[in-house]
Amino acid sequence: MSCPISARTHAGIAGRGARGAILAGVMLLGSAALVPPAMAAALERAQEATARGDLRAAQLEWRNAVREDPGSATAHASLAQTSLELGDGEVAEREARAAMERGYDPVRGTALLIRAYLVTGRFEELLRDFPASSPSPANPAVAAQIEAGRVLALLSTRQQGPAREAGEAALRLAPDAEEVQLANATLAMVAGDRAGAEATLDRLLARNPRSVDGLLRKGSLQFERRELQPALDSFSRAVAAAPGNVEAHLRRAEVLLQLNDATRAKGDLDAALAVAPNSPPGLYLRAVMLSRSQDWAGVDAALQPIGAVLGNFPDGFLMLALAKRGLGQTAQAEDAAQRHLARHPEDPRGARLVAAFAIDAKRPEEAIAVLSRVAERGTADAEALDMLGRLQSQAGRPRDAAASLSRAAELAPNDAGILGRLAAARMATGDTAGTTAAAEGALQRDPNRPGVREMLAFTAIQRGDLPGAEAELGRLDPAARRGEAAGVLQGTLHLARFELQPARAVFSDVLRDHPASTAARNGLARVARIDGHPEEAERLLGEVLRADPANAEAIGQLAAAAAPGAPRAAQAGAVLAAAQEAAPGVLPLAVTRAGVMMRTGDAAGAARILAAPPLQSQGGVALPLARAEAHAAAGEWAEAERQSRAALALDPDSTPARRQLAGLLVRSGDARGAEMLIEQGLRAHPADAALQQTLTVLALQARGLDAALALADQLAGQPGTQPASLSLRGDVLATAGRARDAATAYAAALARSPSGELAIRQASALRSAGDADGAAAALRSWLATKPDDENAQLFLSQLDIQAGRNAEAEQRLEKIVARRPGDPVSLNNLAWLLGQHTGDAVAQSRALALAERAYFLTPSPDTADTLGWIMARDGQAAQAVPLLRQSAAARTAGRPDPGSAYRLAYALRAAGGREEALAVLTAALDGAPAFPDRADAERLLVDLRSPR
Known part of the structure; x- marks a missing residue:
């Protein structure tokens, strides 16, 4: 901890320049022949005490000198000077006046008297007792001393303009006087002109190299620059x-403490406290020194006498907080930390300490909020950002965690621990390239960093490089290979290859050796669900959430299983409910359960869950946004608006909160208020695409198409709104149902500012207008100039599939998959196309591998359907049935989806479930509209109805 100990006012650091002149006068007096013997002895002893730094002894001797010769102006002046050095302003003022009454030099006497006023903080009285000098004073040197003193008094009373005028007057009267130069150096410092202040000090020190105040100020500037x-x-x-x-x-x-020379630093501290044992800066510095050895009782004892002025030291309350924490006095420690942070909200050390207390008290969201505020200020250090990233990861916010840890890594690029945690956060977001980069960086700095090779292996699995994953696992030392992470990875490798029984065996072994492993349970749950044992999956996921209520994977799996229409939605929902009720203060779990409840029609219940007392102290906008959504779904519009306003108050930059509140205002009839709210957001963030689109939609709803188009054009012409605003005219037309006109608008914007996003919007509008060929032509035109635009290639491949141009689509998807091996949509679509080559064993094998990877990455109804269908036709009907059953159930909306039902019936028949296949297909085809496989489905139905 740095310790800027000079906790003084501007006045307190000036006014000592006369000291050398006064002592010079004393030395001359010492050589005078008419000095009484007793006074001469006192004078000699005073000089010796001053020379060795014993000011208290010197003060005593000057008192003796005054008693011996009360008429001595010099004795009174010297006693005043020494008293000032000891901080005794009252004695100094009395003795300075006595010296001047006895004929002491008026310039030096005035300097002493003004310093006495300043030391005692009597700034208003100084300004009253020493008015501004006339333009032509009788004694310019005395007037200069007065103006210099007025500079410091005016600055201390926050009158900078008059202070500058006084400084200019002092310079006109006595430009070379030390007090004048010191006062003007202070003026420059207050104005932020450090270079000017230092130049003034250099001129002063050139004339008087022994100027104590000049040296102190010069040293302070050097210390500030870390010189x-x-x-x-x-x-x-x-x-x-x-x-x-x-x-x-x-x-x-x-300075010596900063140079780690504690021995010499202690010598100086002892010397200072010997002169001024109650010096607040001295006692504070003693606390700093004791803190280095974590002598918290000593620190606390040193700080107690200066409690009233502790806030004057930049780190005063922080030091007290550390001492109280070290002594186990948590409440007092937290109070001191909060007081420090209130005074210094930009200080990451205070934020870390306050966050640590919140963590200890089981208030993680409060800790996140504290650290987020210092991060938003741009003053967070690597340690604070690392702490924030860890908390965000634990709270199930991997994207936020990755952003925080990325900033931490920029500030501490050689910290292998931060890089390792960054890799983990990126892995949780699906950023395989970013995970690999961070993990490799961590290994470069620490080849033995635990868990990093396992992450590299996992990212290799994500991008389909299973041999690479095996290689990374092979590089682990024997102890690591026996660890939980390596075992989970080995099971995941089997799962990625769809080797369900080996995966089950490995995950079970991990669970046997590491009974608390949530990762092994999650792996087993995935195996169980694929293998057609959803009840086992639900049990395992419930166990995970009992141990780790914020576990994102378990929450996600259960939420998907509890979705309306899922085959065991009620059972999965019950497991999710039990987990949430056991941990009502876990925000991700509460928000997820509330979302499931809203989708199943229980919005009021969702609102009750989100209003539970354990969530009341949670920070961030996620909670009030979720509450607003629940209240809106329940028809409680006033409360929904109140919660939306609360979210926006917490984060005025939150686009979701602003848009949600705008929607509620529109519903209440305040369309203009909604527009004003979005306009306010756009003034702060003019390039925000979501806000731009919201504003134009509001205009469309409230004032019609022409007004919305005019607004779109206006926004597109404003500085700072592009590139998002270029698509607004087309967006408005598309929203109004004029797809053909929208396509024309997008084409015009594309010609003005070519971009892949505009090309895709143009093609999408053409497809909506029923012109699929035109959409494909537009994309081909764009790709002729930008062949590496993968998003455009992917969209065109989908258009090709819909048009039956499978060969073209296959070629495009091959290129996309080569560049984006972790994109489940591209993998799934290419697998489906390759699966059409029913007579080509090589194509079928590759289709199966791609479909397995797509399902592994995103186990959705679409990927389950593709994989299950390929497996069913590849002779793996038993394994295909659970997948196709999941797909068919998820695609049902009131009645069976005939295509999904046909594929499930095909697999059931092949797996020996002829009667169930007949029931499924009969229900699906009864009154079903035309679909691509209708003829095959009808032939299968005839076969199923025929006698065996």
């Missing part, structure tokens, strides 16, 4: 010039 050795030299010169100067010793001790 530690030059700062040490400046402070050492100040100590040499004034061995009893408390600040000089403390500032040198501060």
Whole structure:
């Protein structure tokens, strides 16, 4: 912890420049012949005490000198000077006045008197008792001292304009006077002109190299720039010039601590506290030194006497918080940390400490909110961002975690731990390339970093490089190969190859050796669901959530199984409900269950769950947004609006919150209010595509097509709104149902500013207008100039499939899959196409491999349908049935989907389930519309009805 100990006002760091002149006068007096013997002895002892830095002894001797010769102006002046050095302003003022009454030099006497006012903080009285000088004062040197003092008093009362005028007056009166130069250096510092301040100090030190205040200020500027050795030299010169100067010793001790020279630092600290045992900066520095050895009782004892001024030190409350935490006084520690953060909201150290207390108190969302605020300010350090990323990962927010950890890695590029955690967060988002880059970076910095090779193996599986995954596992040392992560990966490898029984065996072995493994349970749950044992999958997922209520994979699997229309939606929903009720304060679990309930028609129940007391302290906009959605679904519009406003208050930059509130305002009849709300968001974020589209849709609904088109054109012409605004005219027309006109608008925008997004929108509009050939032609035209646009190639491949141009689609998808091996849509579509080559064993084998990878990456109804159909025709009907059953159930909406039912019936018949196949197909074909496989389905139905 750095320790800027000079917690003083501007006035407190000036006004000592007369010291050298005063002591010079004392030295002359010491050589005078008419000094009484007793006073001469006191004078000699005072000088010796001053030279060795014992100011208290010097003060005592000057008191003796005053008693011996009450009429001595110099004795009174010297006692005033020494008292000022000890911070005793009242004595200094009395003795300075006594010195001046006895004929002491008016310039030096005025300087002493003004310093006494400043040391005691009597700024208003100084300004009253020492008014501004006339343009032609009788004694310009005295007037300059007064103006210099007024500069500091005016700055301390926040009157910068008059302070500048006083500084200019002082310069006109006595430009070379030390107090004048110090005052103007202070003016420059207050104005932020450090270079100007330092130039003034350099001129002062050139004239008087022993100026203590000049040296202290010069050293402070050097210390601020982290020029530690030059700062040490400046402070050492100040100590040499004034061995009893408390600040000089403390500032040198501060530098020595930064240079890790604790022994010499302690010597300076002891010297300072010997002179001023109650010095707040000295006691604070003692606390800093004790904190290095974690002597928290000593730190606490050092800070207790300065509690009233602790807030004057930048790290005062932070130091107190650390001490109280070290002593186990948690409540006091947290209060001190909160007070530090309130004063210094940009300080990542305070944010980390406050977040740590929130974590200890089981308030993770509060910790995330605290760290997010310092991250948004741009002042978070690597440690704070790393802490934030960990919390976001634990809260099931991998994208946020990846963003935080990415920033942490930029600040600490050689930290293998941060890179490893970044790899894990990216892996959770499906960013295989980013995961690989971060993991490889971690291994470069720490070849033995635990868990990193396992992540590389997993990303290899994600991109279909199963041999690469095997190779990474092979590089693990024997102990790591026996670990949980390696076992889970081995089981995952079997699962990716659709080797269900070996996968089950490996996951079971991991669970036997590591009974708490949630990853092994998740793996077994996937095997069980594919293998047609959904009840086993539900049990396993329930166990995962009992151990780890925020486990994203388990939550996702159960939510998918509980979707309306799923074959065991009620059972899966019950498991999800039990998990959420056991952990009502886990936000991702509560939001997911509420979403399932809303989809099944229980919006009021969803709202009750989201209003539960354990969630009340959760930060972020996710909770009020979910609450607003639930209340809206329940028809509770006022409460939905209130929650949307709460979300927007928490994060004014949240586009979802702004759009949600706008929709509710429209529903309540306040269309103009909704538009104003979106306009406000666009002023802050003019390029936000979602806000632009929302505003034009609001205009379309409220004022009609022409008004919406005019607004779209207006937005497109404003600076900072592109490229999103270029598509707005087409978007408005498409929303209004004028697809052909939308395509024309997109084409015009494309000609103006070519982009793949506009080309795809144009093609989509043409397809909506019933012109599939025109859509394909538009994409081919775009791809003739941009052949590497993978999104356009993928869209065109879908158009080719729909038009029966399978060969063209296959060629395009082969190229896409080569570049994007982890894209489940491309993998699935290519597998389906290759599966049409029924007589080609090589094509069938590759189709099966691609379909397995697509389903492994995204186990959706579409990928289950493709994989199950390929397996059924490949002689693996028993394995295909559970997949096709999942697909058929998910695609049912009121009545069976005939295509899915046909494929399920085909697999059932091949697997020996003739009667079920007949029932499924009969129900599906009864009154079914035409579909591509209708003829094959009818032939199968005839076969099933015929006698065996």
